[in-house]
Amino acid sequence: MSMDDRPALGRRGFVMTSLITGFTLATARAEAAPIHTDAAGLDVGEVQMPVADGTLPTYFARPAGVANPPVVVVVEEIFGVHEYIKDVCRRLAKLGYFAVAPELYARLADLSKMTDPHEIIAKVISKAPDATMLSDLSHTVDWAIAQKGDADRLAVLGFCRGGRDVWLFAEHDKRLKAAVAFYGPVAGTxxxxxxxxxxxxxxxxxxxxxxxxxxxxxxxxxxxVYAAQAKAAAAGKTVEIIYYPDAGHGFHADYRPSYNAADAAAAWAQAIAWLRKYDIG
Structure with a gap:
């Protein structure tokens, strides 16, 4: 299947049938201009990716003309696959990765029209079954492999709620070789x-x-966070935790007032080094 082949699956029950254009309306913007990564030398676009019950709108970015690139599944914050998440995909593609970001909340609401993060949490995030999220992310891996991504070099990276999902997906899918969670909660209701x-x-x-x-x-x-690390270590698993003392929540999100440029750059460098350490790229 090529990326231009749109599967003829039902769309019934899906509220979002395309991705957000521009940035989310649900958070205040910082005055500084967000980072913009161009698409020169990349293949980028939006596709309808097949999942168990239909298709999800999905953004991808990959280096043009590169055979079997390593795959990084990118997991959104609560705000949808908007320009920030798309730009993260292009940043990864510039480094040689095939980055894929599915809109996991497409069944529940049109995030492009939602302006209140508390409403998003109450009406969307709390209503999203983890079993569906894990199935969708596994289908994302399937799709990327079908598009000739390297099945032996698979990773997942996510932010905020997506960081939580990174932990859960890494506990679920045995095909993954590395995972990076930006400020992902590990405990809660x-x-x-x-x-x-x-x-x-x-x-x-x-x-x-x-x-x-x-x-x-x-x-x-x-x-x-450290208790989760200790539990993993006791089972012989590898978890490294890095804290940035001056950073708050959402410190990598360059379109938000929470953005901390120095710590975001340092954390991004650590993330890429982690992928390369485990032969993802």
Whole structure:
């Protein structure tokens, strides 16, 4: 299947049928211009990616003319696959990766029209079953391999809620070789559709995981993060945690007031070094 072949699967039940244009409306913008990575030398675009019950709008970026590039699945924040997530994909593609970001919340709401992050959490994030998220991410890997991504060089990288999903996906999919979680919560409230926190299954990690956290982030307790690391280590798993003392939550998000340019650059360098350490790129 080529990236131009749109599978003829049903769209019933999917609210978002295309990705956000520009940036999310649900968070304040910083005055400084966000980073923009051009697409020169890349193949980029939006596709409808097949999943169990239809297709998800998905952004991809890959180096043009490169056979079997390593694959990085990029997992969004709560705000959708908007320009920031797309730019992250292009940054990765410039480094030789085939980056793929599915819109995991397409079934639940049109995130392009939502302006209140609290409403997003209440009406979208809390309603998203983890089993569906894990299935969608596994289908993302399947799709990338079908597009001639390297099946032996697979990684996942995500931000905020997506950082949590990185932990869970690394505990779920045995094909992964590396994982990077930017400020991903590892503990919290559970529910019937979100029954497990990352800390609960830290011993089941299938690949080395790097966690990048802000020391001034009040929403994630360092004690939980280090407890998850210890649980993984006791099971012989590799987890490295790096804290940036002056950074808050969302410190990598260059379109938000929380952006910390120095720590974002340092954390990004650590993320890429982690992928390369485990032969992803």
């Amino acid at each position: 559970t529910s019937a559709i979100q029954p497990t926190n990352p800390i609960d299954r830290a011993a089941d990690l299938n690949c080395p995981l790097l966690g990048l956290y802000g020391g001034k982030d009040p929403s994630i307790h360092a004690s939980d």
